[in-house]
Amino acid sequence: MPTPPPDPALSASLQRWRVAPPRDADFRTAVWRRIRAATARVSWPAFVHTHAVAWAVVTVIALGGAGLAGRTVARARTVADREALAVGYLVSLDPRAQAVLRP
Amino acid sequence: MKFLLLTLGLVAAAAGAVGGACYCLGGDPALRSAAARHDAMAWLRSDFHLTDAQAGAIGKLHAAYAPACDEHCRLVREAIQARDALRSARADDAAALAAAEQKVRELHATCEAALNEQVRSVAALMSPEDGRRYLALLLPMIAGYGHAGAPDLHLHAP
Incomplete structure (x- = not known):
């Protein structure tokens, strides 16, 4: 589409046009007030909802890892308890151990 | 930042x-209780599913074995003391020291055989599956005694 030729009258009007808005002394304060109000309106559920997928992944990994760790520690303790009981039991039956341990 | 910390805290x-x-559900409370009380019979009851009759019979078997165990213990201790006396005397009697060592070895073998027989008798009083588990746990420990050394005074295996 070809550009129309410049209108000298319009150009002159635009050159003479001046805007003189009234000065608003409270403008900056009002902007910050609105920003603070908007921030305060964000609730914890909204925060979590905003990052729902990330928090779901973090929660599943944390709970799964904790459950696995708890079960592993419990099984390790069961094995250790069983071994300690077996050793104590054998010591009570084994004269070789008794001969070493008795004063 | 406050919400991030709050969420992390809740997840933690x-x-x-x-x-x-x-941890609580994955362990064995009966075994844990027996270990805390150092109660071997409670352990046998729970871990090898003993009935009262089986536990009573095993208790009698152990009681009957105790005098022989004490006698073996005395003989082993005396043999070890005699051997150690020969060692510390630094006497040049290699034959006597070798004989003392041999006596300790023979007594250890006698004790091991008696203990093996004892645990096999105990296993025979259990159900076949529990008896197998009992022997699988204890026989290697009995056989490994001489190689691993005696347990310490807290009954920890070496």
Whole structure:
């Protein structure tokens, strides 16, 4: 589409046009007030909802890892308890151990 | 930042609760209780599913074995003391020292055979499956005694 030729009258009007808005002394304060109000309106559920997928992944990994760790520690303790009981039991039956341990 | 910390805290608390629950549910309370009380018979009862009659019979078997165990213990201790006396005397009697060592070895073998027979008798009083588990646990420990050394005074295996 070809550009129309410049209108000298319009150009002159635009050159003479001046805007003189009234000065608003409270403008900056009002902007910050609105920003603070908007921030305060964000609730914890909204925060979590905003990052729902990330928090779901973090929660599943944390709970799964904790459950696995708890079960592993419990099984390790069961094995250790069983071994300690077996050793104590054998010591009570084994004269070789008794001969070493008795004063 | 406040919400981030709050959420992380809640996830950590939930993870702690789940971990604790899995720890409590994943263990064996009867075994834990027996270990805390150093109660070998309670352990045998729970771990090898003994009935009262089986536990009573095993208790009698152990009581009958105790005098022989004490006698073996005395003989082993005397043999070890005699051998150690020969060692510390630094006497040049290699033959006597070798004989003392041999006597300790023979007594250890006698004790091991008696103990093997004892645990096999105990296993025979259990159900076949539990008896197999009992022997699978104890026989290697009995056989490994001479190689691993005696347990310490807290009854920890070496």
